[in-house]
Amino acid sequence: MKYMNEYRDPELAKQYLAEIKKTVTQNWSIMEVCGGQTHSLVKNGIIEMLPKKVTMIHGPGCPVCVTPLHLIDKAIYLALQKEVILCSFGDMLRVPGSEKNLLEAKAEGGDVRILYSPLEAVIIAENNPDKEVVFFAVGFETTAPANALSVIHAKRKGLKNYSILASHVLVPPAIKCVMEDPESHIDGFLAAGHVCTIMGNYEYYPLVEKYKTPIVVTGFEPLDVLQGILMVVRQLEQKKAKVENQYARIVREEGNVEAQKIIYEVFEIVDRLWRGMEVIPMSGYQVKEKYADFDATKKFQIDIEEAEENKDCIAGEIMKGIKKPFECPEFGKQCKPTNPLGAPMVSTEGACAAYFHYSGLAEY
Amino acid sequence: MCLAIPGKIKSIELQYDGQVRMAKINFGGITKEASLEMLPAANIGDYVLVHVGVAISMVDEEEAQKTFKYLKEIGELGDLVDVDDYLPKKED
């Protein structure tokens, strides 16, 4: 496919690796923020091919992984209500709630549907006027415009039976949180290209100023990631810290202004709990009061207690880059993709699942 | 989850009571629909990046080549790279 396959060329990848090796003189730890990049790094064996001096640290960038337990429980509660059709992206189905996951709720008779796009959920609502359709609207800034758009579509159509259970998290506050944690030592970042496609690069300049850490906005194909790493390493070796854009074929400096308008029409920024981490100030979206009729948390009386996380899972340390998946005592033992204890083992973009599937560290 | 892939706009029609531009987009042979509400300037023939049913960015042809030229530009490995081998082909 054009604009994809060319960025997987093994010869050019080798040349990038050679150039990285040539450039590096000291030890550097680089965090790739986005789970899509983690997946690309591990799947393509890039981690092993990088020089020993370059350590890739996997960041919190998997929205599935950081969706709080009580929100998963709420989605499961809603899925089990007779009048509700609960729609979701496929990766949410196996994420463990406190007692079960959405797949099990479906097996128990809940009407749970996997969709490719939230816009499809609006059509389901239109076709099922006697049902309540709830879309589990998970994601980073990348997905927020589509989720917001579904609300706008539903409103335009005058639908009264559509709402979203919003679980939106924002990347720049997470980078801040990682940098402020005394246990994490990150020298540079690959920022998530698709997040910046929407939001642009503005938010990263103050971070670079404050922490004197290079941030390179990076794509997802092997050559993108390798070029991003080379750009970070060159800055580090030259003692520079600036924002660079490796992914300029997609990311404009100002982002997608139309998409930002749609986000801020429907959502406002609030403090937000990240599963396995903590409440990060101003790090998520919630549906504005103006659209309260489309907010599942306001529309439905959801009486469930907040459950405790599984204590054996060290997802928080994994997502801040303090530990690697194979350092978790449960990795590949109690915890496998077929029986995940924590979310990073569920989604293919979660660091634990990426290691399990591709790095040959776990026994099958 | 944040997967977004580039495809080429094959056709555009107005849907949702004429309010929304929806495109048929070709991803290396597979055709899917996506909303163009966030890309008012996108037209037939353009390559766009699509995420969960919404086109979110236009691919910039010139910028797209920089990944292939970068090593040459930074100077050191220049002789080894025959840039033309790596440039995107004209059609998919």
Ligand code: SF4
């Ligand atoms: S391996 Fe499993 S238990 Fe350990 S941190 Fe990852 S998800 Fe949690």
